[in-house]
Amino acid sequence: MTALLRGFGVLWFGQTVSVVGSALTGFVLGVWVYQSTGSATQFAIISLSAVVPGIVLAPIAGVLADRRDRRGLMLIADAAAGAVTACVAVLLWTDQLTVWHIYLATAVTAACNTVHLTAFYAMLPLLVPREALGRANGLMQMTQAAQIAAPLLAGALVGTIGLRGVVLIDLCTMVVGMTLLVAARLDRSATAAPGAGKQVTLGEDLGHGWRLLRARPGLFQLAVLFGGFNLLFAMAGVLVQPLILSFGSAATLGVLMFAGGTGLFAGGLVMSAWGGPKRRVSGILGFLAFGGVVLALHGLRPSAWLIAVVAPLFLFILPIVSGSTLTLVQVKTPAESLGRVVATTRMIGQAATPFAYLVAGPLADRVAEPAMAPDGALAGSVGVLIGTGPGRGIALIFWVIGAGMLLLTLVAVTRPRLRRLETELPDAAGSSDAADEPSEPARQPEKERPRSASQPA
Known part of the structure; x- marks a missing residue:
C-alpha cells in the first residue's frame, strides 16, 4: 500500500x-x-x-x-x-x-x-x-x-x-x-492494460465507453451534467476578462486573474486534503447551485472588489466538482473499461467548450452590449438593476449563465437515477484496495452489466 x-x-x-x-x-x-x-x-x-x-x-x-x-x-x-x-x-x-x-x-x-x-x-x-x-x-x-x-x-x-x-x-x-x-x-498490475489481447474491432472499441455509460443511466447523466457545467464555465471564462477591462486597467486584470487563480488552487488543496463530500452526487449538485449564484454576482456591479471576492469563490468549486465527478466514474467503472469510459466522459465534458469560445464574443458584442447601452432595449428594465454602458451587456450574460447553472442543477435533482447513482450502481472491482480480494463480478446487477464487445448480442 x-x-x-x-x-x-x-x-x-x-x-x-x-x-x-x-x-x-x-x-x-x-x-x-x-x-x-x-x-x-x-x-x-x-x-x-x-x-x-x-x-x-x-x-x-x-x-x-x-x-x-x-x-x-x-x-x-x-x-x-x-x-x-x-x-x-x-x-x-x-x-x-x-x-x-x-x-x-x-x-x-x-x-x-x-x-x-x-x-x-x-x-x-x-x-x-x-x-x-x-x-x-x-x-x-x-x-x-x-x-x-x-x-x-x-x-x-x-x-x-x-x-x-x-x-x-x-x-x-x-x-x-x-x-x-x-x-x-x-x-x-497497476500499469498493464487489463484488456490487452482481446480480439475486437476498432469500431467496437471506440464505441465501448459510450455504450457502457448508456447502460448506466445515472453515470451517463453525471457525464452530461459535467458537460453542461463545463459549457457554462467556458462561456464565463471567455467573458470575465472583457468584463474586468470594461471598468478596470490591465494591471487590475492581472491582479484579479491571480486572485481567481488562488481560489482554484485553494479548491484543489481542499479536495486533496478532504477527498470530496461523502455523498458525492449531493455534494456536486450543492456546489453547482452555489456556483450559479456566485456567477450571477459577477454582473451585479462594475467593481474590482466584487470580482476579487466572487471569482475565487467560483473557481474554488471547480476542483471539487471535477474531482468528485472523476472519482465517481473511476469507482463505478470496471478496470478493463476505465480508459475508454474516462475518455468518453472527458469528451462529453469538453465537447461544448469550442462552441462556448465561438459564440460568447459575438453574443456579447452584437446582442447583449447593444441591449444594455444607455439607450438600449433593456436599459429601462435590467439596466436599472445592474447599470448600463460598456461591459453591462457582459454582466447580463453572467446573470444568464448563473441562472443557467441553477437551472442545470434543478434539472439534475429531478433525475432519480442520478440522485441514486452511489447506492443503485455498485462499485466496480479492480482498485488497489481490492487487489488481494476475490473478484466479485456478480455484485453488479445483470441488467446493467455492459456486454463485452466479443460476446454475442
Whole structure:
C-alpha cells in the first residue's frame, strides 16, 4: 500500500513539474502570436487548437489506455510532446517560427496530453486505495491549478532569459517528468492494460465507453451534467476578462486573474486534503447551485472588489466538482473499461467548450452590449438593476449563465437515477484496495452489466 502511494506521489510530482513548464511555454507563445499579428482572433485560435484535438481524439486515447501498457503509453505521449517542443525551439533559434507552427504545435501537444491524462486517470484507481481516490483526484486538480503561476513566472522569465530560455526550461521539465515516470516503482498490475489481447474491432472499441455509460443511466447523466457545467464555465471564462477591462486597467486584470487563480488552487488543496463530500452526487449538485449564484454576482456591479471576492469563490468549486465527478466514474467503472469510459466522459465534458469560445464574443458584442447601452432595449428594465454602458451587456450574460447553472442543477435533482447513482450502481472491482480480494463480478446487477464487445448480442 505504501509503495503504491509512493509511486503515485512520484508520478504526480513529475507531471506537475512538466505541466508548469508547458504552461510557461504556452503563455509566452500566445503573447508572441498576439504581438506578431495584433489579432485577437488568431490569439483565440490557440485556445481552440488546445481543446479540439482532445475532444476528437479522446475515444482513441481511451482505447489505447485499455489496450496498451499505461506507463509505456504515457512515456510515448510525453516523448512526442517533447519532440514538438524541441522543433519549436529549433524554429525559434533559426528565426523561422511562424504563427501556423504555433497552432500545429499546440494541437499535437494537446493530443499527446489527452493520451497521457487518459492513461493516468485509468491507472489511478490501481495506484491508490479507494478511500484515498478522491484526495488523489484533488492532487490532480492541483496540478492543473498550478498553471495559474505560469503568467507571473513567465513574464519574469521572458524579461531575463527571453522566449528561447523559457522553451528550454519547458524541455527540461519534460525530461524531469519522463525521468520520474520511468523511475517510479509501480506494480505491473497497476500499469498493464487489463484488456490487452482481446480480439475486437476498432469500431467496437471506440464505441465501448459510450455504450457502457448508456447502460448506466445515472453515470451517463453525471457525464452530461459535467458537460453542461463545463459549457457554462467556458462561456464565463471567455467573458470575465472583457468584463474586468470594461471598468478596470490591465494591471487590475492581472491582479484579479491571480486572485481567481488562488481560489482554484485553494479548491484543489481542499479536495486533496478532504477527498470530496461523502455523498458525492449531493455534494456536486450543492456546489453547482452555489456556483450559479456566485456567477450571477459577477454582473451585479462594475467593481474590482466584487470580482476579487466572487471569482475565487467560483473557481474554488471547480476542483471539487471535477474531482468528485472523476472519482465517481473511476469507482463505478470496471478496470478493463476505465480508459475508454474516462475518455468518453472527458469528451462529453469538453465537447461544448469550442462552441462556448465561438459564440460568447459575438453574443456579447452584437446582442447583449447593444441591449444594455444607455439607450438600449433593456436599459429601462435590467439596466436599472445592474447599470448600463460598456461591459453591462457582459454582466447580463453572467446573470444568464448563473441562472443557467441553477437551472442545470434543478434539472439534475429531478433525475432519480442520478440522485441514486452511489447506492443503485455498485462499485466496480479492480482498485488497489481490492487487489488481494476475490473478484466479485456478480455484485453488479445483470441488467446493467455492459456486454463485452466479443460476446454475442
